[in-house]
Amino acid sequence: MATVKLIEYPQASAEVRAVYDDIMATRKTDRINNFWKALAGHPPTLRRTWQSVKEVMTPGALDALTKEMVYLAVSASNGCQYCTASHTASARAHGMTDAMLGELMAVVGMANETNRLADGYQVEIDDVFKETR
């Protein structure tokens, strides 16, 4: 149970409703996720976070599906249940198949394993990797 009250549309202020309206219009849906309803208790964070997510997740040099899968990979690594659940759904909605999810999680798992091996042995960065710019 959230530690703050979820703000539903009918109870929302005009400022919050404007963000909700933009979320629904941008995502072509008529529902608002609990995440936004929780942020709505602090309208500046709701507005700023939505604007940032909207800007960051817009397709650009990376397509929408790749961005969703990266979001999911990070959320799984952080063990964030809410974001893992919601971005698994988003990634599927953008075309992620079971096979793609399987390979994605395989990479996530492997990266976490080798991250800890590299840290555990305090491996020094090869000179060649210091010149990647």
Place this chain on the structure above:
Amino acid sequence: MATVKLIEYPQASAEVRAVYDDIMATRKTDRINNFWKALAGHPPTLRRTWQSVKEVMTPGALDALTKEMVYLAVSASNGCQYCTASHTASARAHGMTDAMLGELMAVVGMANETNRLADGYQVEIDDVFKETR
């Protein structure tokens, strides 16, 4: 400085050399990264980890570049310096441009921000996300 001795090719056992040879052949290079030289102190881990990385990173439902970027995203989230450095280089070698790196890090940063907001408010998972299977 690594907490274990880095095993160079000339000093390596036949078992270790076989892995080194496969790494160089697979990656079409004549050098071995410090990571593998550190793992070589425990040959079963060297062999198993290389076999896993090789299998997991082979293009399949996801292409090689996407896999490298996911690896980098996880490594940046974990704050692993070695893996961040080496997989930034790998991703660039597979075609990641500055613009792609910029968008990738923007997603990584945003995912970390919203992960903590969702955890910090203990947002409950929407019913609709429980039916993603």
Place this chain on the structure above:
Amino acid sequence: MATVKLIEYPQASAEVRAVYDDIMATRKTDRINNFWKALAGHPPTLRRTWQSVKEVMTPGALDALTKEMVYLAVSASNGCQYCTASHTASARAHGMTDAMLGELMAVVGMANETNRLADGYQVEIDDVFKETR
């Protein structure tokens, strides 16, 4: 469900009861949180952890509310559900308003975003920050 049995007061040993009594007296309450009941299975950890928490959370150069908010910020960043829930309650009991919680989480989210951007780009520490002592 906890992986250890929760020790209730009537079943507790004299050693455990002494800690429970001090917790209730210090916090001016007549209940013991599940956290302490779980630790009570290993009395030395119960005693030591309570003594440390009691000492660390006593107002000093930082007031009690600031300490509770820092505790909450760390717990949210670590994704610890129990500590996030209990320290949200504690911080509210010490005077944290909805507006303060909103700003606190905004800082927590932003810190997590920029932490990963700094790590992801492996930004070198400015010389000026090396002379903070």
Place this chain on the structure above:
Amino acid sequence: MATVKLIEYPQASAEVRAVYDDIMATRKTDRINNFWKALAGHPPTLRRTWQSVKEVMTPGALDALTKEMVYLAVSASNGCQYCTASHTASARAHGMTDAMLGELMAVVGMANETNRLADGYQVEIDDVFKETR
């Protein structure tokens, strides 16, 4: 060494210079930290991140020093060297004394210890903490 080129003022585009100018004016300084110079390689992330940090760190229900100390607490918990170094300096500039830093780190350490104890024993959230709203 950063994985991207640091953009200095003379080489910066007008878009980047505008952000740099705002950073220097807001912070009443004539230098730009490496963090912003690294982000400048992806101007939308530079602009968005600066706008967010500026908004989030402005004193409101929480004063500037409290916000800096929360930022530092999160950065230390995440093990982010850059952010720990830069926000230790910022917090000191906002008035954090050695005694305050000592107590801050004591809380950070204690929170990390109890977070893992609560997770390690999978302690269930007390009903009373579910009604904090």
Place this chain on the structure above:
Amino acid sequence: MATVKLIEYPQASAEVRAVYDDIMATRKTDRINNFWKALAGHPPTLRRTWQSVKEVMTPGALDALTKEMVYLAVSASNGCQYCTASHTASARAHGMTDAMLGELMAVVGMANETNRLADGYQVEIDDVFKETR
């Protein structure tokens, strides 16, 4: 609720059944944990992960109980509920007593506290620790 379908034995392919059979034979049990049923949606990950776990957890220079306790320590530190629950059970099955669990968690908690203190103060590594090889 898992984000993928759990594959039960009767519905499993021959490839998956072969792994399930090996798990049950190795562990001398007639049940398969949910973890493996979730991985079974991506058979290569099921096979590879099981082979790795089987190899890594076989007694060698470290006995089986020590390995289970290390696994549990890492899982508790990562806040992974599933692995914490399952490896608490496994460690108990290998002989971990309540007293051993109590001391294990005490070490896990203390390590997390000092890790953050060392990171928070950016303590430089003593020269003597750089010569541990």
Place this chain on the structure above:
Amino acid sequence: MATVKLIEYPQASAEVRAVYDDIMATRKTDRINNFWKALAGHPPTLRRTWQSVKEVMTPGALDALTKEMVYLAVSASNGCQYCTASHTASARAHGMTDAMLGELMAVVGMANETNRLADGYQVEIDDVFKETR
């Protein structure tokens, strides 16, 4: 470079010297690690942390070497360079061989991989693991 001044013995207060003396007597050494010198800037944290570490690391149901390896496993998982370096040295001093370190890191890596797979798929805890008490 540490963000606080390291307190050397000759400059230390009587309170700090008492802790230093106990550290050297307990560990049968004539040197103090940088970690303690950094904590010494806040004497209550120095005293409390040393007392806790001393109590927790004393052999009991678990022997000293097992405790050191668990400490190292957690430090490697958290990516804490200082604690990884110092506890690798401590574990070696308590008898950890290269083979033991190799197997330890293999378990640490594998635990991190499966932690993220379990979290990434949000695998539900098996009923049988809920009855481990």
